[in-house]
Amino acid sequence: MKISILGNNSALPAHDRYPTCQIVNIEETYIMVDCGEAAQVLLKKHGISWHKIRHIFISHLHGDHYFGLPGLLNSMSLLGRTEALNLYAPAPLMPLMQQILNVADTVLSYPLQFIPLPDGIATIADNSLFSLSCFPVEHRIFCQGLLITEKAKSRKLLPERCSYYEIPAAYYKQLKAGQDYTGKDGFVVQNEWVTEMGKPEKRYAYCADTLYTESFLPQIMNVDLLYHESTYLENDAERASSRYHSTAKQAARLAQKANAQQLILGHYSSKYKSTLEFEQEARSIFASSFASKEGDIFEI
Ligand SMILES: [Zn+2]
Numbered sequence: 001m002k003i004s005i006l007g008n009n010s011a012l013p014a015h016d017r018y019p020t021c022q023i024v025n026i027e028e029t030y031i032m033v034d035c036g037e038a039a040q041v042l043l044k045k046h047g048i049s050w051h052k053i054r055h056i057f058i059s060h061l062h063g064d065h066y067f068g069l070p071g072l073l074n075s076m077s078l079l080g081r082t083e084a085l086n087l088y089a090p091a092p093l094m095p096l097m098q099q100i101l102n103v104a105d106t107v108l109s110y111p112l113q114f115i116p117l118p119d120g121i122a123t124i125a126d127n128s129l130f131s132l133s134c135f136p137v138e139h140r141i142f143c144q145g146l147l148i149t150e151k152a153k154s155r156k157l158l159p160e161r162c163s164y165y166e167i168p169a170a171y172y173k174q175l176k177a178g179q180d181y182t183g184k185d186g187f188v189v190q191n192e193w194v195t196e197m198g199k200p201e202k203r204y205a206y207c208a209d210t211l212y213t214e215s216f217l218p219q220i221m222n223v224d225l226l227y228h229e230s231t232y233l234e235n236d237a238e239r240a241s242s243r244y245h246s247t248a249k250q251a252a253r254l255a256q257k258a259n260a261q262q263l264i265l266g267h268y269s270s271k272y273k274s275t276l277e278f279e280q281e282a283r284s285i286f287a288s289s290f291a292s293k294e295g296d297i298f299e300i
């Protein structure tokens with residue numbers, strides 16, 4: 001799983017940083033996570049193919065998380081997209097989008113499947129490659145976090161070993177599932193002699209926008225990578241909580257409690273020119289903290 005950071009700022013574009021937008025790549029299926037105003041420009045700038053975006057998740061309806069969407073949906077249509085696009089977002093977004101399309105007499109060239117985000121913890125997508133689950137975070141308006149789980153792969157066959165033990169191809173499926181093979185003479189070929197471990201499950205949790213809370217800790221425990229918004233530095237902690245946002249230190253504290261492997265910070269207030277101090281403050285609590293920059297790719 002690769003997570004590309006496109007927009008990493010809060011509401012106002014500033015210091016060459018733009019509102020929130022990320023692309024999660026799982027075996028060349030792309031999931032867009034929030035769609036801030038500059039999404040199209042940043043996709044183009046970083047050479048990310050729009051055609052591979054099959055899913056778009058919108059956490060909440062503050063403009064810095066979806067104002068890029070009408071333009072992106074429209075451009076996909078202009079480019080003649082035919083593949084279906086799944087849009088997971090708070091329910092009021094769909095009539096809004098429909099109205100924007102209606103007034104321009106636009107009919108999209110592809111099916112747009114709208115999946116309203118439920119209130120609470122829920123699985124919103126599940127296929128052989130990954131699952132998407134949402135969970136409530138605490139913001140001024142209805143806002144959902146997202147957990148992306150790339151599923152574990154079955155065991156990998158070692159073809160030379162399989163033919164050495166004369167295992168029929170019809171039995172390969174069971175081998176991949178971890179079973180041993182017993183030949184006609186009763187000789188047992190142990191699974192680990194002819195296969196190797198497949199890729200383990202990977203989990204990425206996205207928590208924006210939210211104030212510091214441990215209410216969703218069970219949903220993000222032991223994740224490989226945690227994104228947690230950090231709009232402010234610690235000396236603005238009061239402002240952070242009054243506006244339902246977090247500080248870098250709070251994000252780090254949660255990453256530590258969640259036993260996450262790594263933490264990405266973002267959604268910086270435009271009052272900060274540099275993001276260096278965000279990383280420093282977070283690292284004083286949780287060493288594997290990174291202040292995300294546009295164009296960063298985190299691989300897990
Ligand atoms: Zn925001």
Ligand SMILES: [Zn+2]
Nearest residue numbers: 060062139209
């Ligand atoms: Zn917000």
